[in-house]
Amino acid sequence: MMKKFATILVLLTILLKVSDGEGRVVCYFPSWAIYIPDNGKFQAKNIDPNICTHVIYSYIGLNPNGAVLILDDWEHTLLEEVAHLMGLKDVNPDLKVLACMGGWNENSAIYSQVSAHPEKRSTMVQSVLTYLQKYGYDGFALDWEFPGQRGGDSDKDSSNFVTLLKELKTALNAEGLTLSAGVSATPESMNISYPDVKAISDNLDQINILSFDDGYSAGISNVDGDIKRWLDGGADPRKLNIGGSTYGRSFNASEATGTLGYNKICQFDSDWKYVWDDKLQVPNKIKDDQKIVYEDAKSLGIKADVAIEYNLGGVAVWSVSTDDFLGLCGDSYPLITSLYNHLN
Ligand SMILES: *[C@@H]1O[C@H](CO)[C@@H](O)[C@H](O)[C@H]1NC(C)=O
Ligand SMILES: *[C@@H]1O[C@H](CO)[C@@H](O)[C@H](O)[C@H]1NC(C)=O
DSSP: OHHHHHHHHHHHHHHHHHHHSOOEEEEEEEGGGGGSOGGGOOOGGGOOTTTOSEEEEEEEEEOTTSOEEOSOHIIIIISOHHHHHHHHHHHOTTOEEEEEEEOTTSOHHHHHHHHTOHHHHHHHHHHHHHHHHHHTOSEEEEEOSOTTSTTSOTTTHHHHHHHHHHHHHHHHHHTTOEEEEEEOOSHHHHHHTOSOHHHHHHTOSEEEEOGGGSSSOOSHHHHHHHHHHHHHTTOOGGGEEEEEESEEEEEOSSSEEEEEEHHHHTTOOTTOEEEEETTTTEEEEEETTEEEEOOOHHHHHHHHHHHHHTTOOEEEEEOGGGSOTTOSSSSSSHHHHHHHHHHO
16 A cells, blocks of 8 residues: 555656656857957856756858858857857756757858758758767757748748758757757748648757747737747647747837847846836836837746746747846846746
8 A cells, every 4th residue: 555655656756747847948049149248248158057958059050052151160169169068068967959050140042942952951961960960969950030031932942941851850860869940930931931830840859939030029919829820830839949038129219229138138227117018028128218128037937937838848048148147137147047947
């Protein structure tokens, strides 16, 4: 009787652990943050590997022939930032480090041409695999922004994208490596770039919804819509990581005036008024005719709770470099810590 009871207890504990403690906190690391002056400067060694479950080195590029393009050779070979990222695994052996190819500044047309061409695709798959293994990465993230858009082929890219993912996943999974991709969730992108959501989900291990790239969409209703569009299309919820940001957008009376990291925004205190926007569920800071719409520990905690409610994999945050990593306004890393604590 006691033995049976003990077995049940152990089983219950395991079950609780699985359902309660696996939330992903995917931290994008923009490698150019090493060039930011003063206390904005951010390097691999500044990452806290105990609150990010995944770190995504951003970015590498793509050559027109399909081969990996190292965008910043100085930082790769002299500063050895990638090696420093791998060193974080000494602190947390469960940390996964992925390499991200693409981003907003990459030419979508090159991805269109490579994905359309069987030999170039095969060059890409081989080159990615070689690159990942050379540096000891755990996986690859493809952030093609976006199939069929911004110079791509609006008829053929969406199906070539799936073919490319399929070939990448087969090759990477065979070596124990993970494949993820950053995707948009606007209704327009769903039509042009991702008409077959189920095929995309089947050929990926993780999907990062880059809501933060779709103009300003921090609002909770937007996040809800983004998740629903991917789930309704047939995505596996456990593969989805919803986007969260550590920066805000500033506006004056007439227009949007720029973006600012949370590590700067949190210092605007004495003459700025904090106002919580109940509809969007995000904070604002207001001074005269200037307004900053951003994310804080509270709004990101709400986003993490939404991810849990939908049984998603977790949250992908752009980026690790603009949280208050130095603790200039209080405890260090308040935003990513909030995500981690809600999800784990
Ligand atoms: C997407 O496609 C559907 C079906 O073709 C159409 O009804 C809808 O208006 C399109 N939405 C956008 C934003 O293009
Ligand atoms: C808003 O900011 C823009 C860009 O900085 C500037 O050109 C414009 O004059 C500003 N408008 C107001 C009303 O302050």
